[in-house]
Amino acid sequence: MKRKHKRLTFVAIALTLLGAATALVLSAYEDSIVFFYSPTDLAEKKIADGRRVRLGGLVEEGSVKKAGDAITLFRVTDLTTTVAVSYKGLLPDLFREGQGVVAEGRLKAGVFNAEDVLAKHDETYMPPEVADALKKSGKWQDQEKDKGKTK
Amino acid sequence: MFHRFANPTRFLRFAAVVQPWIAGLTVLLISAGLYFGLFDSPADYQQGATVRIMYVHVPSAWMALFCYTSLAIACGVALIWKHPLADLAAKATAPIGAGFTFLALVTGSLWGKPMWGAWWVWDARLTSMLVLLFLYLGYMALNNAFDDPARGAKSSSILALVGFVNVPIIKFSVNWWNTLHQPASVVKMGGPSIHASMLTPLLLMGVGFTTYYLWVMLIRIRYEVTNNKIRALQRRQAATGESQI
Numbered sequence: 590m591k592r593k594h595k596r597l598t599f600v601a602i603a604l605t606l607l608g609a610a611t612a613l614v615l616s617a618y619e620d621s622i623v624f625f626y627s628p629t630d631l632a633e634k635k636i637a638d639g640r641r642v643r644l645g646g647l648v649e650e651g652s653v654k655k656a657g658d659a660i661t662l663f664r665v666t667d668l669t670t671t672v673a674v675s676y677k678g679l680l681p682d683l684f685r686e687g688q689g690v691v692a693e694g695r696l697k698a699g700v701f702n703a704e705d706v707l708a709k710h711d712e713t714y715m716p717p718e719v720a721d722a723l724k725k726s727g728k729w730q731d732q733e734k735d736k737g738k739t740k
Numbered sequence: 741m742f743h744r745f746a747n748p749t750r751f752l753r754f755a756a757v758v759q760p761w762i763a764g765l766t767v768l769l770i771s772a773g774l775y776f777g778l779f780d781s782p783a784d785y786q787q788g789a790t791v792r793i794m795y796v797h798v799p800s801a802w803m804a805l806f807c808y809t810s811l812a813i814a815c816g817v818a819l820i821w822k823h824p825l826a827d828l829a830a831k832a833t834a835p836i837g838a839g840f841t842f843l844a845l846v847t848g849s850l851w852g853k854p855m856w857g858a859w860w861v862w863d864a865r866l867t868s869m870l871v872l873l874f875l876y877l878g879y880m881a882l883n884n885a886f887d888d889p890a891r892g893a894k895s896s897s898i899l900a901l902v903g904f905v906n907v908p909i910i911k912f913s914v915n916w917w918n919t920l921h922q923p924a925s926v927v928k929m930g931g932p933s934i935h936a937s938m939l940t941p942l943l944l945m946g947v948g949f950t951t952y953y954l955w956v957m958l959i960r961i962r963y964e965v966t967n968n969k970i971r972a973l974q975r976r977q978a979a980t981g982e983s984q985i
Binding site for chain 1: 782783785786791816819821854857858862864904923924925937938
């Protein structure tokens with residue numbers, strides 16, 4: 590075998606091993622790499638009250654209520670499980686019903702007390718007229734359902 | 741074909757002819773992309789005019805990954821086949837890629853504050869992108885850390901190849917883990933989920949950034965080849981000068 594073939598084999602084997610090792614490490618640490626837990630995760634993992642976590646999902650339609658003194662109450666859902674959230678402070682511009690949201694805070698007696706709320710938008714970009722046309726033709730709902738399924 | 745242009749003299753002749761054309765194409769594409777992106781494309785149904793940050797942010801992020809992939813390939817070719825131009829191409833690519841990565845991080849931060857409500861979060865996409873910037877900086881630092889340029893090139897090439905594992909992690913971070921960053925809009929199963937009126941300026945900017953990279957890389961490689969020649973001449977002169985005494 591020529592020297593350059595030896596080097597090629599060595600580099601190929603080294604990179605394959607490195608890739609496999611990285612994949613193992615990443616899958617082992619999956620729980621710490623995820624940015625937020627869904628409401629279902631939160632219920633399944635039995636997160637203790639008072640532990641600081643991030644909760645992500647869709648703001649349930651018709652659930653947002655202002656409770657005075659800058660307090661907002663809403664529910665976060667992954668279309669399987671729903672968690673009630675209470676938050677005091679300014680909400681980001683994109684915060685609205687049916688929209689993705691990530692709340693950081695602690696669970697207390699079944700209610701998630703958020704200290705920080707971030708809006709999460711999806712990967713769809715279109716002009717407002719197209720969005721209106723989709724809503725009118727009834728195709729909009731399908732997209733919403735798809736969105737709920739993936740996360 | 742690659743063997744043909746691996747000869748530095750032939751490459752210099754080729755580069756001198758191509759460079760002005762690539763420069764013209766870059767100016768044309770980026771001006772058209774910016775014009776359509778900033779003035780002649782619709783606002784987004786949710787994000788309004790803020791979506792225009794996308795026309796710089798997304799192509800920068802694409803280029804950050806594209807440049808790193810080119811860097812890793814050039815480093816692999818340099819390590820295995822020892823082509824004289826591969827080291828120069830790698831050395832020329834790194835600062836351009838670092839620039840694109842920095843631009844993607846800064847524009848992303850400016851976009852994140854009004855839309856998400858945060859300048860920065862430690863989610864998988866943002867963190868892996870920051871790691872990419874450090875890989876570029878690490879490559880450049882290691883390349884310059886040795887008195888002997890050949891040793892610097894070899895050690896930094898190994899670093900660049902090892903760092904390549906980060907590229908698929910960045911690309912798929914938004915699919916493998918839940919993140920605050922949204923998944924891909926253009927390169928994904930089932931076609932782009934971005935309206936044609938917004939996709940056109942985005943693609944113009946993407947191609948424009950690619951030709952910009954080729955343009956700057958040609959300039960930098962030509963500089964490096966000339967610089968090497970000057971150093972070789974100086975060394976020869978010093979050697980003959982000594983022998984005369």
